[in-house]
Amino acid sequence: MKKFTSEMSISSNLNNIRNVMQWIETEIKSYFKSEKKYQSIILGLQEAITNAIVHGNKSDEKKFVNISYCLNEKLMITIEDEGNGVLEKNQDLDVSKISKEDVFKESKRGIMLMKHFCDEVVFNKNSITLVMLYK
Amino acid sequence: MYNYYSYRVVRSLMMNLNIKKLSSKIQIIFIDDDRIDVTNLKEVQVLLSPYVQEIQDSTLDELELDFTSINFIDSSGLAMIINIYKTLLAKNQNLSIVNSGSFVQEIFNVTKLDTFIKLR
Numbered sequence: 597m598k599k600f601t602s603e604m605s606i607s608s609n610l611n612n613i614r615n616v617m618q619w620i621e622t623e624i625k626s627y628f629k630s631e632k633k634y635q636s637i638i639l640g641l642q643e644a645i646t647n648a649i650v651h652g653n654k655s656d657e658k659k660f661v662n663i664s665y666c667l668n669e670k671l672m673i674t675i676e677d678e679g680n681g682v683l684e685k686n687q688d689l690d691v692s693k694i695s696k697e698d699v700f701k702e703s704k705r706g707i708m709l710m711k712h713f714c715d716e717v718v719f720n721k722n723s724i725t726l727v728m729l730y731k
Numbered sequence: 732m733y734n735y736y737s738y739r740v741v742r743s744l745m746m747n748l749n750i751k752k753l754s755s756k757i758q759i760i761f762i763d764d765d766r767i768d769v770t771n772l773k774e775v776q777v778l779l780s781p782y783v784q785e786i787q788d789s790t791l792d793e794l795e796l797d798f799t800s801i802n803f804i805d806s807s808g809l810a811m812i813i814n815i816y817k818t819l820l821a822k823n824q825n826l827s828i829v830n831s832g833s834f835v836q837e838i839f840n841v842t843k844l845d846t847f848i849k850l851r
Contacts, residue, residue: 613770635803635834642805646769691841699843700813705806712841 603664652677676723756793767808
C-alpha cells in the first residue's frame with residue numbers, strides 16, 4: 597500500500613479541534629473498515645489534542661499544536677506541543693487501575709481513554725503518538 | 732405512564748435540546764449535534780444548567796438525558812456528567828442516560844461510570 601503523510605498546525609484554542617477532526621475525516625476515514633476503530637482513533641486524537649492545548653501549551657494561543665499522520669499498514673498520528681511532555685505518573689494511568697475513589701474525580705480520564713481505545717500510545721518528549729491497526 | 736405536561740425546544744447555535752417535563756422527571760433530548768466534548772462543552776453546560784437547577788429546586792426524582800443523537804463523548808463531557816450526577820446526588824435525585832449507542836456505552840463502561848450512573 598502506498599504511504600500517505602500529511603500534517604496540520606493549530607494555535608492553542610480548543611475551538612480549533614473541530615477543524616482538525618474535519619481534516620482527519622476527509623483524509624483518512626474512508627480507509628477504515630470498522631466504524632468502531634475510526635471512532636476510537638478520533639477519541640484518542642481528541643484527547644491528545646486537548647491535552648496538548650490545555651496542559652502542554654497552557655492554552656497560550658501564541659503556541660501551536662502540530663498534528664501529523666502517516667498511513668500505510670497502520671495509522672500513526674503524532675500530536676506535538678510546545679510543553680514538557682506528559683508526566684511519567686500520568687503516562688501510567690490506566691482504566692484497569694480506576695479505584696472506587698477515583699471514579700468521581702473529574703480529571704485524568706483523557707490519557708486512560710487514549711490508552712484503552714488506541715492500539716498503542718507512545719509518549720515522547722513533547723509529543724504523543726497514537727497507533728491504530730485500522731484494516 | 733408519565734404525565735406529559737410541557738414540551739419545548741431550547742435553541743443555541745449548534746446543540747439544541749428538546750425538553751419534556753414529566754410528573755417525576757425532566758427528560759432532555761439532545762438534538763442537532765452528535766457529540767458532547769471539549770468543543771461544545773460550555774454551550775452544553777449553559778443549556779443544561781437551568782434544568783439541573785430546576786430539578787434541584789423541585790421534588791422531582793430524576794433528570795434523564797436522552798443520548799439517541801449522541802455518538803461521541805470525551806473526558807470533558809464525562810466530567811460534566813459526573814458534575815451533574817454529584818449535584819443531583821446531594822439532594823437524593825438521580826441522573827440517568829437513555830438510548831446511548833454502543834461506543835458511548837463502552838466509554839461509560841471502561842471508566843466505570845456505569846456502576847453509578849444509570850444507563851438504560
